[in-house]
Amino acid sequence: MKCMICKHGETTKGTTTVTLEKDNSTIVFKEVPAHICDNCGETYIDDTVTKALLNKAREIVKNGVEVDIRKFELAA
Numbered sequence: 001m002k003c004m005i006c007k008h009g010e011t012t013k014g015t016t017t018v019t020l021e022k023d024n025s026t027i028v029f030k031e032v033p034a035h036i037c038d039n040c041g042e043t044y045i046d047d048t049v050t051k052a053l054l055n056k057a058r059e060i061v062k063n064g065v066e067v068d069i070r071k072f073e074l075a076a
Helices: 047-062
Strands: 011-022 025-037 067-071
Touching: 011 047, 025 047
Parallel strands: 025 067
Antiparallel strands: 011 025
16 A cells, blocks of 8 residues: 555555553553555554454453553464
């Protein structure tokens, strides 16, 4: 797909790191599947992955964790 930010690049499949913050918690997910612009590096994450990220983040925050860094794995 054409990048919506730079309007010049095409996106390709890859992975990225996503950092989420809520209240006093910071959660870092590594190796998140994404589409990445080959020109500007903008990342696009699809709805399924976004929902999974937010659900996992809610669980982590609910457990009172302040800082968490993990490899992202999409449930089968």
